[in-house]
Amino acid sequence: MKLKNTATKSALKRITQIGLVSGLLMASVANAEINLALYAGQSFIDNGDLNLKQGTTNLTFHDVSWNDKSFESPIFYGARIGYWFDSAPNWGLSVDFSHIKNYLEYDKNALVTGTRADGSTANGVEPISNSIQDFNMSHGVNTLTFNGQYRWFPTGQRDNSLLGRMQIYTGLGAGFSIPHVEAMISGVQTYEYQAGAGPVVNGMLGFNYDLVSFLSGFAEYKLSYVDVEDDLTGGGTINTETVNHQLIFGLAAHF
Numbered sequence: 413m414k415l416k417n418t419a420t421k422s423a424l425k426r427i428t429q430i431g432l433v434s435g436l437l438m439a440s441v442a443n444a445e446i447n448l449a450l451y452a453g454q455s456f457i458d459n460g461d462l463n464l465k466q467g468t469t470n471l472t473f474h475d476v477s478w479n480d481k482s483f484e485s486p487i488f489y490g491a492r493i494g495y496w497f498d499s500a501p502n503w504g505l506s507v508d509f510s511h512i513k514n515y516l517e518y519d520k521n522a523l524v525t526g527t528r529a530d531g532s533t534a535n536g537v538e539p540i541s542n543s544i545q546d547f548n549m550s551h552g553v554n555t556l557t558f559n560g561q562y563r564w565f566p567t568g569q570r571d572n573s574l575l576g577r578m579q580i581y582t583g584l585g586a587g588f589s590i591p592h593v594e595a596m597i598s599g600v601q602t603y604e605y606q607a608g609a610g611p612v613v614n615g616m617l618g619f620n621y622d623l624v625s626f627l628s629g630f631a632e633y634k635l636s637y638v639d640v641e642d643d644l645t646g647g648g649t650i651n652t653e654t655v656n657h658q659l660i661f662g663l664a665a666h667f
Contacts, residue, residue: 445501447494449630451662455480455488455512458655462516464543466597466648471526473540478654479515486551488512490660494561501570504561508585508614512555512636512656515548516540544597547650551592551605553638555612559585563620570622577622587612593642595650602645610639620664632660 457478464471482488489511496504518540525535561583566575588608595602618632636658641651 444498445494445496445504445666447492447496447506447664447666449492449494449662449664450489451492451630451632451660452487452489453658453660453662454482455659456657457514458657460652460654462547462650462652464597464648464650466644467529468527468531469529469543469648471524471528471534471543473544474523474525476522476540476652477517477520479517480656481513481515481550486511486513488658490662492664494664496561496563502563502565504563506559506561506583506585508555508557508559508587510555510557510634510636510658511552512638512658513548513550514553514652514654515550516544516546518544518546544595544650545599546594546596548594549591549640550594552590553640553654553656554590554592554605555587555614555636555638556590557585557587557612557614557636559583559614559616561616572622577628579620581616581618581620583616585614587614589638589640591640591642593644593650595642595644597644597648597650600644600646602642606642610641612639613637618660626665626667628664628666630660630662630664632658632662634658634660 457480459475459477462473462476492506492508494506521537522540523537563579563581589610589612590607591609592605593602614636616632616634620628620630622628636656639653641649
């Protein structure tokens with residue numbers, strides 16, 4: 413079916429506008445630095461509380477432990493797109509995706525407080541598995557953050573000298589999580605991705621070293637706070653706030 417003439421003109425006008433805007437944007441970034449990075453490493457997860465709400469059940473499991481299994485398939489990895497301003501080369505922006513993993517150590521004991529489905533009160537140490545038979549995000553907590561970054565040049569500029577190849581950088585950012593929820597609670601299984609399950613805040617500190625003209629290696633410490641509220645099949649939620657410490661090593665291509 414053909415489009416009406418007015419619709420065609422409107423579409424052409426919009427395409428022209430988009431083309432002009434894109435051209436201006438490309439011109440503005442022509443001399444800027446763009447980085448494409450891939451990384452992997454080791455994640456460490458602090459103990460924290462976990463809350464389970466399901467029907468009339470409202471239980472908090474205090475100071476539970478987590479396992480990261482960073483090097484077990486699927487491994488902990490990440491990717492980052494960075495942009496450094498030509499007019500202010502010390503300042504930049506980045507978008508970071510991180511596939512960190514959380515496995516609840518449900519076979520351990522924890523202090524449990526709250527109310528159960530039968531109306532009784534919980535206030536004592538008991539096996540977590542009495543209430544939660546399994547809970548993990550093995551296919552990733554999957555954080556996506558938008559970051560502001562700053563870098564230092566030890567020699568005052570970037571060049572081919574030994575120190576001139578190095579940049580020290582830091583950054584702060586915020587975003588959201590897309591966890592893959594795997595839970596078995598009261599015989600009911602939840603197994604799915606859930607977009608926008610909670611806010612994420614992270615900070616990073618690292619150094620980048622130019623290996624060749626377009627490729628560099630980097631090492632980094634990143635701290636991520638993740639507040640995840642996962643929906644359960646059949647109703648209810650499981651909520652946890654975790655602090656992840658990440659030691660990262662990667663390669664970056666810069667243009």
